[in-house]
Amino acid sequence: MKQVIHRKFSKNIFRLAIVILLAFTTSISAQGDPAKGKALFNSNCAACHQLDKKMTGPALRDIEARLSEEGIDKEWIHSWVRNSSGLIKSGDEYANKIFNEFNNVPMTAFPQLSDEDLDNILAYTAEKKAEPAPQAATAVGAAKASGEGDGISNKIILGALVVLFALLAMALILVRQTLNRFAEAKGVEVEQSSGLPLWKAFVQNQFLVLVTVVFFLLVGAYYAYGFMMQVGVDQGYQPVQPIHYSHKIHAGDNGIDCKYCHSSARVSKTSGIPSLNVCMNCHKSIYEVAETTGTPEHSKEFYDGEIQKLYKAVGWDDTEQKYTGESQPVKWVRIHNLPDFVYFNHSQHVTVAGVECQTCHGPVEEMEVMYQYAPLTMGWCINCHRETNVKVKDNDYYTKIHEELSKKYGVDELTAAQMGALECGKCHY
Structure with a gap:
């Protein structure tokens, strides 16, 4: 009898343990997986929500605990x-309180998300905010902090050369004095130099005077010509803009197409200055850059400050995630500026001819x-017209003229020059 009772008691204990284990397992699974939740959050929620900042929707850090x-x-x-x-x-x-608080903007419905998906997202939002790790000093910063340079200072090199030449001059004087003593x-009698001074002897020699004058005239004309040819040529011009804009981050790291911001380049004479509304689309x-965005020249705090200038x-x-109506004009500094008598059409080059932006503007993504x-001189443009083949394949704009000129020149591909791009009236009016 005791054995029967003992067996029943053991079975009950075993069943109770199973029930407790299942309940414990269920409670663990109900907590969700933060790693999976992060992926779901980024793909479904991140467009309108941040964890720690109010955006189109509320901040979602510890949202379950705050709502409880x-x-x-x-x-x-889950229902929301x-x-x-609904x-x-x-x-x-x-639900109506939240709807009214966020300007009556309805939240996109996600009926495809399962209970497990939503629990995973909630588990991700429940994670504690990670403290930013202290950034290690860069090699350049460490070298500066320790007083070490990236090489021998130019002043030290210059000083060493001055000392070297002074020692050489002293050595020559000592050698001369020693030879005189010997x-x-x-x-041995040392003859002393005599006769006319050097400048008088030079003036009396008319041939040397003529050659020298011609030489200096030619040198002067060469440098005068070089100086005049650089008037209006601003190659390398790099002004400081009122709001720092990194093409390297936007066009390079993030891969934003040039024509997304400079949209008028496809259809207009000018490429246009992007409006601040284009910036605000993103x-x-x-509102801040990634932790890894900082460079030795510009820190993360610098970039975040420039975003605040934009705001x-x-x-x-x-x-409050809204416009105040108190805007300020940004006085951008123009970099590329052709003379007024030069006609240049961006759409003709970008859309019709298929010229890449980097052809004229260089590796902007870097x-x-x-x-x-580029120098943007007349000679530079003409050389480009002579060497660049026009994109005529599948280009209806050039279909008829391509057939005629191909027969005329006996070639399949045509340069811009062969299509009349060297005529004065094309660029000057």
């Missing part, structure tokens, strides 16, 4: 994410600060 304090359970969160509009129409008090000891959400110029209240890459 107001009596809102996880089931409500899957169909916020919850609002049902008259739910908190000559006197041997009884920077409404991007001030466009009149954007980042805290430029931290934009500068004038």
